[in-house]
Amino acid sequence: MxxxxxxxxxxxxxxxxxETISHQLLVRAGFIDQLSAGIYSYLPLGLRVKKNIExxxxxxxDAANGLEVLLPTLxxxxxxxxxxxxxxxxxxxxxxxxxxxRTMVLGPTHEEVITTLFSKFANSYRDLPKILYQIxxxxxxxxxxxxxxxxxxxxxxxxxxxxxxxEKGLDISYTxxxxxxxxxxxxCEIPIISVEADSGAIGGKGSQEFxxxxxxxxxxxxxxxxxxxxxxxxxxxxxxxxxxxxxxxxIEKIETPETTTIDQLTNFLKIHKNxxxxxxxxxxxxxxxxxxxxxxxxxxxxxxxxxxxxxxxIDARELTPMTDEHLSQYxxxxxxxxxxxxxxxxxxxxxxxxxxxxxxxxxxNEVGYHFINTNYSRDWTATDIADIATADEGYICAKCxxxxxxxxxxxxxxxxxxxxxxxxxxxxxxxxxxxxxxxKQSTPIMGCYGIGIDRILSATxxxxxxxxGIIWPEKLSPYNIHLTALNxxxxxxxxxxxxxxxxxxxxxxxxxxxxxxxENPGVKFKDADLIGxxxxxxxxxxNNADNVIELKxxxxxxxxxxxxxxxxxxLQQFF
RNA sequence: CGGGGUGUAGCUCAGCCUGGCAGAGCGCUGCGUUUGGGACGCAGAAGCCCUCGGUUCAAAUCCGAGCACCCCGACCA
Numbered sequence: 001m002x003x004x005x006x007x008x009x010x011x012x013x014x015x016x017x018x019e020t021i022s023h024q025l026l027v028r029a030g031f032i033d034q035l036s037a038g039i040y041s042y043l044p045l046g047l048r049v050k051k052n053i054e055x056x057x058x059x060x061x062d063a064a065n066g067l068e069v070l071l072p073t074l075x076x077x078x079x080x081x082x083x084x085x086x087x088x089x090x091x092x093x094x095x096x097x098x099x100x101x102r103t104m105v106l107g108p109t110h111e112e113v114i115t116t117l118f119s120k121f122a123n124s125y126r127d128l129p130k131i132l133y134q135i136x137x138x139x140x141x142x143x144x145x146x147x148x149x150x151x152x153x154x155x156x157x158x159x160x161x162x163x164x165x166x167e168k169g170l171d172i173s174y175t176x177x178x179x180x181x182x183x184x185x186x187x188c189e190i191p192i193i194s195v196e197a198d199s200g201a202i203g204g205k206g207s208q209e210f211x212x213x214x215x216x217x218x219x220x221x222x223x224x225x226x227x228x229x230x231x232x233x234x235x236x237x238x239x240x241x242x243x244x245x246x247x248x249x250x251i252e253k254i255e256t257p258e259t260t261t262i263d264q265l266t267n268f269l270k271i272h273k274n275x276x277x278x279x280x281x282x283x284x285x286x287x288x289x290x291x292x293x294x295x296x297x298x299x300x301x302x303x304x305x306x307x308x309x310x311x312x313x314i315d316a317r318e319l320t321p322m323t324d325e326h327l328s329q330y331x332x333x334x335x336x337x338x339x340x341x342x343x344x345x346x347x348x349x350x351x352x353x354x355x356x357x358x359x360x361x362x363x364x365n366e367v368g369y370h371f372i373n374t375n376y377s378r379d380w381t382a383t384d385i386a387d388i389a390t391a392d393e394g395y396i397c398a399k400c401x402x403x404x405x406x407x408x409x410x411x412x413x414x415x416x417x418x419x420x421x422x423x424x425x426x427x428x429x430x431x432x433x434x435x436x437x438x439x440k441q442s443t444p445i446m447g448c449y450g451i452g453i454d455r456i457l458s459a460t461x462x463x464x465x466x467x468x469g470i471i472w473p474e475k476l477s478p479y480n481i482h483l484t485a486l487n488x489x490x491x492x493x494x495x496x497x498x499x500x501x502x503x504x505x506x507x508x509x510x511x512x513x514x515x516x517x518x519e520n521p522g523v524k525f526k527d528a529d530l531i532g533x534x535x536x537x538x539x540x541x542x543n544n545a546d547n548v549i550e551l552k553x554x555x556x557x558x559x560x561x562x563x564x565x566x567x568x569x570x571l572q573q574f575f
Numbered sequence: 576c577g578g579g580g581u582g583u584a585g586c587u588c589a590g591c592c593u594g595g596c597a598g599a600g601c602g603c604u605g606c607g608u609u610u611g612g613g614a615c616g617c618a619g620a621a622g623c624c625c626u627c628g629g630u631u632c633a634a635a636u637c638c639g640a641g642c643a644c645c646c647c648g649a650c651c652a
């Protein structure tokens with residue numbers, strides 16, 4: 001590619017709204033351009049990197065016996081009705097109507113389509129196992145796109161779906177995908193940790209996320225400093241810090257004016273947060289209905305409610321804090337809410353921390369009063385007792401074996417990939433069955449496996465850059481070689497030699513970005529650094545006088561001179 | 576959806592407070608000089624000052640409404 005013929009330009013300054021390094025560099029180097037919130041165009045350079053990522057993924061998917069398909073983006077809404085996700089995923093679905101007034105959906109993901117397709121062609125256990133995958137555009141009406149390519153409304157995803165006869169088969173498919181993922185991320189040179197994850201709206205039993213750790217990430221993960229436990233904060237388990245066990249004392253109502261928060265309460269009574277019971281009131285919207293119901297969550301005062309755990313427990317798709325109208329409707333006194341004497345209309349959920357701690361201070365459901373020495377089961381009970389607490393930095397690992405337990409460390413990261421054991425959710429919805437070897441109908445069990453391609457692009461830049469620009473890993477680089485010709489328009493010897501070299505390198509099967517522009521050397525070097533191709537060679541009048549070509553690796557400070565006749569051979573050694 | 580911020584040339588931004596000719600740097604075009612880390616000179620092109628409405632003799636500037644974009648949170652396959 002001759003740069004004189006390139007489309008797109010490098011920028012000295014990044015646009016003001018690019019916050020993260022990867023966003024800034026990708027825009028400055030002319031790889032992507034923003035059209036609207038969460039909607040980007042790929043320029044020629046960016047598209048070449050994207051294609052490289054896709055081919056790495058294809059290679060590993062094919063090696064894992066995946067079969068590539070391409071499923072439609074435009075989908076009739078009725079298959080989404082069948083899976084009930086027209087309802088449960090309504091917030092992210094782009095919907096439209098065709099001429100006949102039929103509702104259509106722009107695919108945010110493809111479980112419905114793949115299951116429909118699979119049902120048509122698979123009849124027998126002999127058709128199993130199968131792993132089908134595609135690399136496709138996904139459309140999701142995100143409430144808040146952010147971070148350049150990190151959270152967008154239109155993006156490219158590799159999604160794979162496995163179909164097996166039983167759990168054992170699923171294990172094999174799942175493991176082969178996990179292995180493939182590790183190979184993919186390693187080829188892209190992105191450090192990844194895999195963590196236990198919540199499966200969210202997609203459903204299913206177990207899932208694992210592949211997280212790229214970065215302070216710009218939007219997910220929080222907790223990692224044990226002793227065992228190999230790591231989990232998304234939405235899912236992470238921990239052991240409640242122990243409190244010295246005491247005998248239950250008599251419950252007593254005391255005056256506590258102006259103490260509507262845990263902080264005020266602990267200051268006023270000169271006690272610790274873990275001596276209190278905190279009440280959090282929500283209206284929950286059930287997964288498959290619109291009618292909200294009230295929830296009273298109780299947790300020890302030093303802990304925070306984990307809304308994901310809570311929603312999973314009560315099978316809700318949304319939690320919103322109770323408004324003043326709701327509070328008065330259920331006779332709850334804000335700031336003094338109490339599980340003791342609560343309206344029976346409200347479902348009470350207690351975190352396990354509550355039942356393990358004696359003599360807690362709780363609200364009295366009366367302005368200006370709290371109860372001291374409340375004890376679970378003696379003074380009140382909950383509808384459910386469960387783990388609904390958020391794990392955080394320094395908490396005790398729940399998975400360590402033995403006496404010495406590790407502590408959890410908290411880190412931010414970006415979800416690059418997610419694998420799910422889906423189970424029979426979709427095959428059941430779509431009545432997908434095959435005959436097993438005994439001639440009986442059997443419902444296949446599914447797994448699904450996603451990787452965000454645009455996110456790999458972003459993460460790679462986050463991981464591989466310096467103050468001058470991007471430093472692409474060899475396999476992702478838009479071109480193999482960056483050929484810089486200084487004085488291209490003034491020195492015909494340079495022009496001739498560089499042009500010849502350009503052709504010879506291509507004849508070797510390598511791709512070259514050829515800077516034949518009429519620009520000062522400084523501009524060419526700055527652009528080369530910004531664009532980040534790992535190998536740069538320079539032809540110049542100065543080098544010509546010595547019959548050498550200069551070779552510099554992007555990640556290195558120094559360069560070396562290669563004799564003209566050796567340059568091709570030297571370049572070949574890199575590939 | 577809640578909170579905060581920003582909309583002026585392709586990009587970064589000044590001008591707005593205190594109403595009176597539409598500005599700078601970078602980029603772009605032409606000519607010339609320069610040529611190993613974003614070089615210099617001269618001459619140019621480039622604007623719906625986000626939109627609509629209001630106040631005013633006069634609005635980029637003041638007032639109102641709306642829209643867009645960014646950040647934090649909520650949400651998130």
